[in-house]
Amino acid sequence: xxxxxxxxxxxxxxxxxxxxxxxxxxxxxxxxxxxxxxxxxxxxxxxxxxxxxxxxxxxxxxxxxxxxxxxxxxxxxxxxxxxxxxxxxxxxxxxxxxxxxxxxxxxxxxxxxxxxxxxxxxxxxxxxxxxxxxxxxxxxxxxxxxxxxxxxxxxxxxxxxxxxxxxxxxxxxxxxxxxxxxxxxxxxxxxxxxxxxxxxxxxxxxxxxxxxxxxxxxxxxxxxxxxxxxxxxxxxxxxxxxxxxxxxxxxxxxxxxxxxxxxxxxxxxxxxxxxxxxxxxxxxxxxxxxxxxxxxxxxxx
Numbered sequence: 001x002x003x004x005x006x007x008x009x010x011x012x013x014x015x016x017x018x019x020x021x022x023x024x025x026x027x028x029x030x031x032x033x034x035x036x037x038x039x040x041x042x043x044x045x046x047x048x049x050x051x052x053x054x055x056x057x058x059x060x061x062x063x064x065x066x067x068x069x070x071x072x073x074x075x076x077x078x079x080x081x082x083x084x085x086x087x088x089x090x091x092x093x094x095x096x097x098x099x100x101x102x103x104x105x106x107x108x109x110x111x112x113x114x115x116x117x118x119x120x121x122x123x124x125x126x127x128x129x130x131x132x133x134x135x136x137x138x139x140x141x142x143x144x145x146x147x148x149x150x151x152x153x154x155x156x157x158x159x160x161x162x163x164x165x166x167x168x169x170x171x172x173x174x175x176x177x178x179x180x181x182x183x184x185x186x187x188x189x190x191x192x193x194x195x196x197x198x199x200x201x202x203x204x205x206x207x208x209x210x211x212x213x214x215x216x217x218x219x220x221x222x223x224x225x226x227x228x229x230x231x232x233x234x235x236x237x238x239x240x241x242x243x244x245x246x247x248x249x250x251x252x253x254x255x256x257x258x259x260x261x262x263x264x265x266x267x268x269x270x271x272x273x274x275x276x277x278x279x280x281x282x283x284x285x286x287x288x289x290x291x292x293x294x295x296x297x298x299x300x301x
Contacts, residue, residue: 023117023156038294039122043087043187043211053077087128088145088183090210091116093159094192096136096169099217106282108217112191113159115215115286119189120152128187132158137168139177145186169195175202179209191215194266203273214270214277223259225252 053066056076064078093116099109106114120130124147131145132155141162143155171192178188179202188210206212225246232241245251270277278293280286 023114024153038291038298039119039126042294042298043126043128053079087123087126088131088186089119089123089128090131090133090145090178090181090183090186090188091119091155092133092135092174092178092188092190092192094136094169094171094174095134095140095159095162095164096195097164097167098169098193098195108193108219108282109159111217111280111282111286112215113156115191115217115280115290116159116189117152117156118287118290120155123187124148124152130155131186133174133178134158134162134164135170135174135177136164136166137170138166138173140164140166142177142181145183169197171196171199172202175199175206179205183210186210188212189215191217193217195262200269200273203269203275207273207275212275214275216266216277216279217282218279219282223256225255227252 053069054077056065056070056078060078066077066079069077093112095109099107099112116132123130127147129145129147130152132141132143133139134141141158143158169192171190171194175190188206190212192214194214194216203212225244227247229245229247230243231246233244276293276297278289280289
């Protein structure tokens with residue numbers, strides 16, 4: 001490695017660290033102030049477990065009286081319970097080349113990293129574990145679930161700094177892999193632009209075993225073809241480039257109709273399989289949208 005390469009590598013690492021620090025500051029505050037409580041209300045623990053007994057006070061449910069302790073002390077005592085949490089959260093993050101698209105303040109992959117951080121910090125504030133699965137058209141990296149801030153920072157770092165080996169997308173492959181992991185009723189966040197071959201089977205399998213939520217990251221400009229004359233358009237995942245006459249009104253209309261059709265088909269699929277999802281766009285304030293989604297979800301439950 002030359003000195004120039006070393007300098008470039010250090011500069012790149014420094015830039016990633018800056019992004020991680022910025023994401024931590026923003027998302028930890030948002031998780032503490034807004035989302036952690038919503039997360040807790042939506043994703044309940046597996047049950048309740050005995051905590052302690054305490055003296056009975058007026059208004060307590062008499063069904064909670066511990067008669068053995070009451071008999072020994074000669075005055076009423078009640079049993080107290082606490083929610084048994086320690087849930088497992090798995091973040092499935094799409095690192096395919098289409099995530100490099102971005103026309104506003106960030107790219108789709110950076111939005112995915114911020115959403116992952118926000119969910120991870122919300123999870124650890126509720127004493128839950130967080131794991132990560134990075135995928136393209138194959139599973140590229142798996143980090144097993146753990147707790148703690150240091151682990152969350154590692155998760156964010158992996159998303160931002162990992163160099164994918166492939167460019168394509170196969171959501172079904174990622175979901176199939178996840179279904180084989182020894183996880184007991186995990187909360188699974190699938191973070192992707194959902195531009196992938198058929199993944200209905202994977203959705204069916206995972207949603208039967210886990211609590212599956214889709215987070216669709218998008219950039220509104222993808223569906224709009226600007227009028228700039230003859231221009232090269234590159235398919236980020238295949239690497240193919242085609243020249244398109246963007247001044248042609250029919251071409252622009254066809255492009256927009258294509259994206260609308262994809263959106264409609266995706267919504268129909270997720271609705272049919274009862275997989276809840278929320279759509280989040282680059283450059284928008286995603287915290288209120290995610291909090292509102294959790295409130296609606298908690299209300300339905």
